[in-house]
Amino acid sequence: MAAERPRVDRSVSPPPREIRPFQFPPFLRTRLPNGLAVIAARLPNLPLVSLELIAPAGAQYDPPERPGIATLTSSVLDEGTALRSSLEVAAMAERLGGYFTTGADWDVGYLTTGLLSSHRREGLDLLAEVLTAPTFPPEEIDRLRRQRISEILRRRQDPSALADERFHREVFRGTAYAEPLQGTEESLSGLDRDALLDFYRGHYGFDGSTLIAVGDFDPAELLRETEEVFGAASSPGSVTPRPEIHPTPPREVSVHLVDRPGAAQTELRLGHVGVPRTDPDYVPLLVLNTLLGGKFTSRINLNLRERHGYTYGASSRFSTRQGPGPFTVNAAVETSAAGASTREVLHELRRVREALVEPEELAETVGYIVGVFPYSLQTVGDVGRRLETLAVFDLPDDYYTHYLRKIAAVTREEIQEVALRHLDPERIAVVAVGPAEILEPQFEGVGPVTVWSPEGEPRAAQPLRSS
Amino acid sequence: MSSHATNLNLDLQRHTLDNGLQVVLHRDASLPLVAVNLWYHVGSKNERPGRTGFAHLFEHMLFQGSANVGTNEHFRYIQQVGGVANGSTWYDRTNYYETVPAHHLDLALWLESDRMGFFLPALTQENLDTQRDVVMNERRQRVENQPYGGAGERINDLLYPPGHPYHWPVIGYMEDIAAATLEDARAFFSSYYTPNNAVLSVVGDIQPEDALERIESWFGEIPPGPPVSPVVPVATPLGGERRGMIPDDVSLPRVYIAFRAPAYGQREWYTADLLAAVLAGGKSSPLYRDLVYGRQIAQDVGASVGPQECGGTFMLVATARPGVSAAALEEALLGHLAAVAAAPPDPADLERARNRMLTDYYSGLQRLDTLADLFSQFATYFDDPAAGLAEAERYLDVTPRELMEYAATWCTEPQRVVVSVVPRKAS
Numbered sequence: 001m002a003a004e005r006p007r008v009d010r011s012v013s014p015p016p017r018e019i020r021p022f023q024f025p026p027f028l029r030t031r032l033p034n035g036l037a038v039i040a041a042r043l044p045n046l047p048l049v050s051l052e053l054i055a056p057a058g059a060q061y062d063p064p065e066r067p068g069i070a071t072l073t074s075s076v077l078d079e080g081t082a083l084r085s086s087l088e089v090a091a092m093a094e095r096l097g098g099y100f101t102t103g104a105d106w107d108v109g110y111l112t113t114g115l116l117s118s119h120r121r122e123g124l125d126l127l128a129e130v131l132t133a134p135t136f137p138p139e140e141i142d143r144l145r146r147q148r149i150s151e152i153l154r155r156r157q158d159p160s161a162l163a164d165e166r167f168h169r170e171v172f173r174g175t176a177y178a179e180p181l182q183g184t185e186e187s188l189s190g191l192d193r194d195a196l197l198d199f200y201r202g203h204y205g206f207d208g209s210t211l212i213a214v215g216d217f218d219p220a221e222l223l224r225e226t227e228e229v230f231g232a233a234s235s236p237g238s239v240t241p242r243p244e245i246h247p248t249p250p251r252e253v254s255v256h257l258v259d260r261p262g263a264a265q266t267e268l269r270l271g272h273v274g275v276p277r278t279d280p281d282y283v284p285l286l287v288l289n290t291l292l293g294g295k296f297t298s299r300i301n302l303n304l305r306e307r308h309g310y311t312y313g314a315s316s317r318f319s320t321r322q323g324p325g326p327f328t329v330n331a332a333v334e335t336s337a338a339g340a341s342t343r344e345v346l347h348e349l350r351r352v353r354e355a356l357v358e359p360e361e362l363a364e365t366v367g368y369i370v371g372v373f374p375y376s377l378q379t380v381g382d383v384g385r386r387l388e389t390l391a392v393f394d395l396p397d398d399y400y401t402h403y404l405r406k407i408a409a410v411t412r413e414e415i416q417e418v419a420l421r422h423l424d425p426e427r428i429a430v431v432a433v434g435p436a437e438i439l440e441p442q443f444e445g446v447g448p449v450t451v452w453s454p455e456g457e458p459r460a461a462q463p464l465r466s467s
Numbered sequence: 468m469s470s471h472a473t474n475l476n477l478d479l480q481r482h483t484l485d486n487g488l489q490v491v492l493h494r495d496a497s498l499p500l501v502a503v504n505l506w507y508h509v510g511s512k513n514e515r516p517g518r519t520g521f522a523h524l525f526e527h528m529l530f531q532g533s534a535n536v537g538t539n540e541h542f543r544y545i546q547q548v549g550g551v552a553n554g555s556t557w558y559d560r561t562n563y564y565e566t567v568p569a570h571h572l573d574l575a576l577w578l579e580s581d582r583m584g585f586f587l588p589a590l591t592q593e594n595l596d597t598q599r600d601v602v603m604n605e606r607r608q609r610v611e612n613q614p615y616g617g618a619g620e621r622i623n624d625l626l627y628p629p630g631h632p633y634h635w636p637v638i639g640y641m642e643d644i645a646a647a648t649l650e651d652a653r654a655f656f657s658s659y660y661t662p663n664n665a666v667l668s669v670v671g672d673i674q675p676e677d678a679l680e681r682i683e684s685w686f687g688e689i690p691p692g693p694p695v696s697p698v699v700p701v702a703t704p705l706g707g708e709r710r711g712m713i714p715d716d717v718s719l720p721r722v723y724i725a726f727r728a729p730a731y732g733q734r735e736w737y738t739a740d741l742l743a744a745v746l747a748g749g750k751s752s753p754l755y756r757d758l759v760y761g762r763q764i765a766q767d768v769g770a771s772v773g774p775q776e777c778g779g780t781f782m783l784v785a786t787a788r789p790g791v792s793a794a795a796l797e798e799a800l801l802g803h804l805a806a807v808a809a810a811p812p813d814p815a816d817l818e819r820a821r822n823r824m825l826t827d828y829y830s831g832l833q834r835l836d837t838l839a840d841l842f843s844q845f846a847t848y849f850d851d852p853a854a855g856l857a858e859a860e861r862y863l864d865v866t867p868r869e870l871m872e873y874a875a876t877w878c879t880e881p882q883r884v885v886v887s888v889v890p891r892k893a894s
Binding site for chain 1: 608759766819822
């Protein structure tokens with residue numbers, strides 16, 4: 001019944017229609033008289049709210065003899081308060097139709113809850129209670145410590161965890177970043193209630209903390225409620241100045257094999273120290289990394305996966321932290337191709353330093369980062385994470401107003417400059433977790449090889465010269 | 468909880484093109500994005516023994532180009548405009564999806580229609596060889612080189628008889644993946660990748676009439692394929708408990724207890740899902756309270772039921788603390804099952820489980836791609852995309868007594884499969 005429709009032209013990709021511009025959601029950012037910062041954004045689509053409190057209490061503050069103290073302190077926060085036991089805190093959050101979690105990454109300790117927006121006020125009350133009145137029950141500390149030691153045992157058979165741990169130990173030798181976030185068997189046994197209380201009092205003060213709220217509410221009303229709830233509470237303690245993390249750069253490529261005889265595949269990590277999130281080169285580095293290993297059509301993935309079929313997937317990233325996080329290339333590869341995969345990755349790192357990237361390649365990469373931005377802002381949690389970035393890295397309110405424009409302005413020359421400045425294939429650590437006997441001959445000529453047991457004991461005759 | 472449903476925009480449009488392609492449209496303009504989602508009603512259950520893993524390998528092949536799209540160009544076209552794309556394969560279906568800036572809707576439709584209508588000319592031995600290697604590495608990464616990675620296969624192997632399509636793993640067996648031929652690929656495509664065996668959902672910043680017209684233009688000329696007959700497997704009763712033990716490179720034993728469950732969509736399936744959430748969802752659930760928190764014999768606990776068309780799998784799992792045997796853990800898990808089969812669970816546990824599930828469900832609906840996938844799923848399985856928006860309500864009137872009856876009926880000893888993964892050195 002309809003008129004004959006003109007046939008579409010399939011031979012070329014169809015042109016876009018008119019673009020509808022995207023704006024980062026407006027938000028309110030302020031500070032209460034007691035020092036607590038508040039960021040709130042309204043997202044009215046569904047009756048949900050996400051509330052997060054962050055404090056300068058991340059694992060970068062772990063003293064050298066106490067790795068794991070930041071994450072353990074954060075885990076114990078919701079294990080009992082002046083008003084509620086551990087299970088009562090969990091039951092309360094679940095009754096509100098949500099979850100309540102606490103934890104720590106390298107930068108911050110966090111308390112997060114996601115709820116139905118009708119329960120927003122009760123959520124704020126629970127956050128305040130857990131932040132300001134935790135009781136650190138000894139039996140809960142003991143239970144969590146034992147649970148963690150079991151977890152460490154389990155990670156010893158997890159090739160991906162083994163690779164990460166060895167890689168960070170090599171790259172960040174002698175700094176807090178070298179130790180696992182969750183601590184070690186030895187360090188955990190020394191973390192008693194007094195140690196955790198000390199850490200809590202020294203890092204969870206209102207002064208350095210931020211509440212981030214996103215969801216179906218009026219931000220002004222939320223601010224008023226936050227004042228009511230937190231204005232009446234006393235600060236849990238003080239804050240501690242951020243430690244400097246300065247790893248010593250290696251002098252050459254080094255290879256570390258973690259031996260898993262009979263393993264079906266090899267986990268690879270390659271990389272070195274990267275840059276802090278606040279480095280002035282962050283934007284061009286983001287573009288460089290996306291092109292190199294940050295999307296499916298990146299150079300490294302197309303090379304290892306689509307050209308050679310060595311892996312199900314390979315990627316690279318600059319981890320964003322307040323201190324200089326790692327630059328890491330990551331892949332699980334066929335064991336017989338571990339050496340070849342390493343050489344291909346080194347080749348890609350050298351190539352992006354030696355020659356300007358193609359103009360189309362840069363345009364595609366910028367198109368990806370700019371276009372995918374709204375996609376990364378669909379949920380209350382998505383928006384919350386972007387606002388958290390502003391707080392953690394002390395970025396200005398208008399950061400996201402200019403962000404996409406700055407990405408779009410990156411040039412081929414800048415990409416090469418930052419590649420020369422921040423990628424160093426001649427001083428890289430290579431970690432391969434797999435059958436050492438099959439792996440070792442493949443790395444001849446790459447760099448000195450050390451073989452490690454999964455428990456972390458060196459086995460090789462050759463000492464590591466770069467340390 | 469009714470406040471949720473009233474907040475959802477239920478405005479769905481449904482059409483069927485002349486070639487049988489089902490289309491679901493929904494406008495949500497909160498972001499300048501559009502999600503395009505295609506479900507083909509074909510999964511590993513349409514395979515045969517000796518050629519397992521084919522549906523999944525084929526999913527990889529569909530990203531290798533079509534008549535007008537070069538090898539690997541699919542991802543390049545989507546990513547360069549800021550879109551994301553992927554696909555996945557399951558027992559009963561395969562899906563392909565992309566979310567792109569809304570003004571690039573035609574791009575996504577072009578790519579999806581080109582591979583639905585014009586895939587065979589681009590199918591080459593070279594692409595097949597590379598993707599076979601990629602998939603074998605995917606299998607190594609997900610199964611062989613993963614602690615406890617072999618458990619899922621062993622459970623299905625014991626729970627479903629040989630010849631039953633849930634007997635084999637979705638990713639397939641290594642030797643079958645290696646044996647796949649171009650001929651297999653051609654036949655598979657012609658049988659299943661047809662407009663009459665697919666649902667296309669488009670959700671986001673669209674004008675539905677305009678979107679439908681464009682869908683007609685891109686997909687309307689693709690000829691329908693032969694009718695696809697449903698797979699109707701016969702699963703004879705187990706007739707007694709079956710047990711498996713897998714020595715693995717692990718230090719903590721893990722126990723899985725599995726039962727067949729009702730087909731997805733039946734009322735009892737939702738009862739099973741709720742029972743799983745009651746037993747082990749969250750820190751205040753009885754399994755967590757008792758095994759992890761109280762007795763501290765488990766490192767973690769879990770319970771789940773799979774949404775499968777020909778019957779789900781209801782499963783309990785727990786990992787032991789050091790020094791705790793698989794047998795002790797099994798006994799503890801079975802104790803909880805026996806308790807819930809003998810007396811209805813505490814209504815407070817039920818209420819908490821239900822609240823958590825609803826929040827999770829509505830949290831998922833924040834994403835356009837999840838919404839589009841849900842519409843395709845409900846259109847594919849139940850011929851009713853809108854029912855996806857009301858699925859959460861199916862949990863509301865399940866009673867504690869029904870949970871008890873479910874456990875007493877479906878989770879008995881002769882229907883049970885127990886698989887334990889134990890440290891190799893100790894075995």
